[in-house]
Amino acid sequence: MTIKKEPFYKTVGKEKEVFEHAYENRLPLLLKGPTGTGKSRFVEYMSYKLNKPLTTIACHEETSATDLLGRFIIKGAETVWIDGPLTKALKSGEILYMDEIAEARPDVIVAIHPLTDHRREIYLDKIGETVKAHPDFMFISSFNPGYQKGFKELKPSTRQRFISLSFDYPEPKLEEEILIGEAGINAGVAAKLVKIGNKIRNLTELGLTETVSTRLLVGAAKLIHSGLPKRLAVEVAVVEPLTDDPDILEALKDLSGLMI
Amino acid sequence: MEFDQLIFQKLFKLFSKKVENANQAFGVPLITITSKLTIFARALSGAPINIFASEREGGWQGNVFYLPKTVSLYNVAELNIQFYIFRLFYLCTQKSLNMNWPIGSGNSIEESQKEAIKQSEKILQKLFAEYPLIEPIYLELKNKLPFQSAKKGEKQSQDLTWLYGRWMKNVPSREKNNQIKNINTEAAKNQSINPKTVIEAQKADEVEILHVDKKAQEDYMLTNNFEKIDTVDEFDGVWRDFDGDDSLEEDLEALQEYNLKHMVRVDDPVHSVYQADYVNNASIAESVAIENNKFHLLYPEWDYKKRQYEYDYCKVFPKKLSGMDNEYFVKTMEQNRSLLVRLKKTFAQLNNKWEQSRRQISGDAIDIDAATDLFTDIKAHRTPDERIYTKKRKQAKELGLLFLLDLSLSSDAYANGNRIIDVEKQISILFGEVLNEYGIDFQIDGFYSKTRNNTAYITLKAFNEPWLKARTRIGAAEATGYTRIGPAIRHATSILEKNPNRKRWLILLSDGKPNDYDKYEGKHGVEDIKQSLREMRVKGINNFAFAIEEQAKFYLPQMFGENHYNILTSPVELLNSLTKLYDRIEHS
Numbered sequence A: 001m002t003i004k005k006e007p008f009y010k011t012v013g014k015e016k017e018v019f020e021h022a023y024e025n026r027l028p029l030l031l032k033g034p035t036g037t038g039k040s041r042f043v044e045y046m047s048y049k050l051n052k053p054l055t056t057i058a059c060h061e062e063t064s065a066t067d068l069l070g071r072f073i074i075k076g077a078e079t080v081w082i083d084g085p086l087t088k089a090l091k092s093g094e095i096l097y098m099d100e101i102a103e104a105r106p107d108v109i110v111a112i113h114p115l116t117d118h119r120r121e122i123y124l125d126k127i128g129e130t131v132k133a134h135p136d137f138m139f140i141s142s143f144n145p146g147y148q149k150g151f152k153e154l155k156p157s158t159r160q161r162f163i164s165l166s167f168d169y170p171e172p173k174l175e176e177e178i179l180i181g182e183a184g185i186n187a188g189v190a191a192k193l194v195k196i197g198n199k200i201r202n203l204t205e206l207g208l209t210e211t212v213s214t215r216l217l218v219g220a221a222k223l224i225h226s227g228l229p230k231r232l233a234v235e236v237a238v239v240e241p242l243t244d245d246p247d248i249l250e251a252l253k254d255l256s257g258l259m260i
Numbered sequence B: 001m002e003f004d005q006l007i008f009q010k011l012f013k014l015f016s017k018k019v020e021n022a023n024q025a026f027g028v029p030l031i032t033i034t035s036k037l038t039i040f041a042r043a044l045s046g047a048p049i050n051i052f053a054s055e056r057e058g059g060w061q062g063n064v065f066y067l068p069k070t071v072s073l074y075n076v077a078e079l080n081i082q083f084y085i086f087r088l089f090y091l092c093t094q095k096s097l098n099m100n101w102p103i104g105s106g107n108s109i110e111e112s113q114k115e116a117i118k119q120s121e122k123i124l125q126k127l128f129a130e131y132p133l134i135e136p137i138y139l140e141l142k143n144k145l146p147f148q149s150a151k152k153g154e155k156q157s158q159d160l161t162w163l164y165g166r167w168m169k170n171v172p173s174r175e176k177n178n179q180i181k182n183i184n185t186e187a188a189k190n191q192s193i194n195p196k197t198v199i200e201a202q203k204a205d206e207v208e209i210l211h212v213d214k215k216a217q218e219d220y221m222l223t224n225n226f227e228k229i230d231t232v233d234e235f236d237g238v239w240r241d242f243d244g245d246d247s248l249e250e251d252l253e254a255l256q257e258y259n260l261k262h263m264v265r266v267d268d269p270v271h272s273v274y275q276a277d278y279v280n281n282a283s284i285a286e287s288v289a290i291e292n293n294k295f296h297l298l299y300p301e302w303d304y305k306k307r308q309y310e311y312d313y314c315k316v317f318p319k320k321l322s323g324m325d326n327e328y329f330v331k332t333m334e335q336n337r338s339l340l341v342r343l344k345k346t347f348a349q350l351n352n353k354w355e356q357s358r359r360q361i362s363g364d365a366i367d368i369d370a371a372t373d374l375f376t377d378i379k380a381h382r383t384p385d386e387r388i389y390t391k392k393r394k395q396a397k398e399l400g401l402l403f404l405l406d407l408s409l410s411s412d413a414y415a416n417g418n419r420i421i422d423v424e425k426q427i428s429i430l431f432g433e434v435l436n437e438y439g440i441d442f443q444i445d446g447f448y449s450k451t452r453n454n455t456a457y458i459t460l461k462a463f464n465e466p467w468l469k470a471r472t473r474i475g476a477a478e479a480t481g482y483t484r485i486g487p488a489i490r491h492a493t494s495i496l497e498k499n500p501n502r503k504r505w506l507i508l509l510s511d512g513k514p515n516d517y518d519k520y521e522g523k524h525g526v527e528d529i530k531q532s533l534r535e536m537r538v539k540g541i542n543n544f545a546f547a548i549e550e551q552a553k554f555y556l557p558q559m560f561g562e563n564h565y566n567i568l569t570s571p572v573e574l575l576n577s578l579t580k581l582y583d584r585i586e587h588s
Ligand SMILES: Nc1ncnc2c1ncn2[C@@H]1O[C@H](COP(=O)(O)OP(=O)(O)O)[C@@H](O)[C@H]1O
Pocket: A008, A009, A010, A011, A012, A034, A035, A036, A037, A038, A039, A040, A041, A042, A167, A178, A182, A214, A215, A218
């Protein structure tokens, strides 16, 4: 996918420089951080800036090497080999973004190892072929080290193959600007939403809820912008997605109601 | 105090509070909204705040907020609730400004109330700046606050202490290196208790922290006897070395329990159980090892403040339980007959799912991917792989479970009318029956601690031991000591590491409160447990916790993470929990 319009991305730190230099040297990059902190958005933005097409693969428990590398399918009386998304991106020199790589099955990790060192290649065992990466190809993956939800750990041997960048919730000021930029709400409402977000994040820290991502706050901001009452918007876009525990739900609704 | 004396005192207090009880019908008891207020407090402050009932207006101290036991100041329940909410925001702001008496100061209640009123302007200012919506609530509460009947010649006035509380003493941060010698847990040893009366502890504000050590004992005048102490407030730091070392040690022990305030037994355990709140301000000195010469293993402990390990810090003494209680087993089976049948059914269904294995020589269904590969190979004139079937396996030889039971004294308490340790034991027995039938590897262990120098790790059923032999042992496990979970988890990890199964799980059964009397509680305990779980995960071992107490939902997720625990107050709830646990196991 080639990104035509510049995505809205607020730079948080030195991530742009790091990305550019990693790309220069074709070093694989690992974006660490909780969900909704702008990792995907950042990759889209960089893909636009570098003018390189982007392929994103969202990994989950069932993602296997076959899904990524390719498989045979039956076509009439023939069996035909089809390249998987990884193989395609590799051959045509795209930026490949593997989201939540630790969630994938172990054979995926094994398959990408030769891709992340000096060899820059993959081995397709089913057709006995080695595919070298196109010179423009870059490999990026993301990983959520938050241990709360039971995310899988990434082995040190895998981690050490990547240049790593940490993502976290932006400072309040910056997060407010993101809400304003994304949803077009006024500064006062943005400040209140960010404050609610940060208070509930305290509970996440204590393990009582899922995390309030910038994404959730953006959602609430958009609903408010389109005219939904503020409290209701916060309830459905921020509080409800966090937990199913009725006590905690009620408390969070009341609490956010006292803040907006 | 005798029981009738206590009743008298309670009644007396009730009558002497007439004025405040005028609006009784609209009164809101704190306990009806404690859980909501706790969530508020934790969100607003970011600290693991606990909320306790206070004698009167209350205040804050460390991570404890004291709020009135009931509020009936207003003749509308809604306003009384608003009052609690206002006070909570107020205390959060006061705490964030760190406004309280300095450590060690001694001010009277009147002074403390006056100071609170004097400083309220500053707190309100910050409060309203930060939370503008609280201001109208405050104004209404203040407007409608009842006037007190005035003394002769005086103007009627409002009792503002309700709004501003009173100042309390800051709590000292914990020091290390206070060691007590020669503690034994004789006093903590448990006799099976059937409480006839459960008396709630009197609300004591500003619980004093008592450092109990030999030095202090010598320093104080020996005039009083511990048994006479009824509330911590009344304890004036004076006790008597009564009849030799032994009894004193028992007293110390009891006193420590008192400080940790989990549950304090009165002298005659058959009559009553004294229930008190959980105070996390209390900090008690460490004890020195008593069992150094016995076989033990050393484990590290995580110091989150320094972000480093204290190596070889904890001693774990692995033991086998020699006792036996066949009757307990039989009774559990009888009482849970129909539950067991349902459990086995549920288990059979769940078990079916994850026994599917691919790439088999023969089986009940064809694996499409494998079949496609086979055709390709034939076309390409290669020798095809003929393992193209999926198959349901007879035995799930890939799972190893280790159940870890919290045998500390706090598990001798009741949750929903069931004794926690009984729920733990019954669950283990039921699980044991089911797992045994399905040929799944499992081990059942228990633990308790007496400081870092002594964590007892008791194996009730080892992985390689037949269930038939071990199952009568479960009933013999009894509650004693404290709950240092970290070392027990680390030892369990080392056992699971040696287990050859692909999926290895640690399943903890506890009341969910970590504590030991050498500061293993609060954030330190929680962080150590988190760290020990992290170590475990890195080794590819998973964990799940069953908490036998409702309140645990405020403690457990901090340590185990949201989807890694389940609250379980009776064996019947095991059915649902099992499903949740299996869901986790399946995705591991
Ligand atoms: N730095 C940022 N600049 C602009 N938008 C951001 C930024 N961080 C987060 N967002 C917003 O949050 C949403 C979620 O971000 P996303 O990149 O999908 O998160 P992640 O990939 O880390 O889970 C985005 O759609 C965007 O609205």
